[in-house]
């Protein structure tokens with residue numbers, strides 16, 4: 610009889626997102642020194658979570674659950690296709706992958722509060738799809754004095770993105786806003802983090818469908834429904 614030991618087959622599951630104190634220090638330093646930073650976080654989030662999120666946005670895209678994004682707020686909200694052409698769907702944190710991602714976002718929120726005293730109380734996040742030719746002209750994510758969106762985080766979900774695919778995030782110097790100070794190629798697992806009021810940025814036209822999640826850490830409360 611063959612009595613060789615057979616190792617039990619364990620269910621395959623990704624470990625939870627890894628957020629270390631040292632990594633949070635790096636994020637806080639990047640925001641303090643330059644107002645922005647970009648980093649590959651695939652190893653922290655895990656391949657399973659990233660591909661799960663990408664599957665969700667691809668399904669939303671195919672089922673036309675994404676809506677043309679607006680510019681401005683409330684009654685000022687405009688769907689101006691000369692400014693931005695992406696389509697979005699807000700995340701609710703209700704699916705397993707969204708819940709896992711929300712844990713990660715909340716750990717970043719708390720870590721930045723502990724280090725930079727930003728008073729971030731909550732976050733909001735949406736999926737975005739840029740189809741071929743779509744762009745988002747230069748803008749900032751929040752207007753000074755509104756004290757709403759404080760820190761922006763964009764996570765990219767595109768496998769094998771080449772420079773020729775376009776769609777890069779172009780970041781401008783917060784002191785001299787005609788100077789480009791960084792280009793982020795939207796490869797899966799890459800993240801951009803920046804101060805929402807300070808750092809002008811733009812999404813260059815994409816030459817193939819581009820998927821991402823944009824998250825804003827805010828210092829206001831959820832408005833009460835009337």
Ligand code: OGA
Pocket residue numbers: 737745750763777778810811812821823
């Ligand atoms: C935005 C934005 C950047 C990106 O949604 O406000 O600037 O690279 N996104 O998708």
Ligand code: MN
Pocket residue numbers: 748749750810
């Ligand atoms: Mn933006």
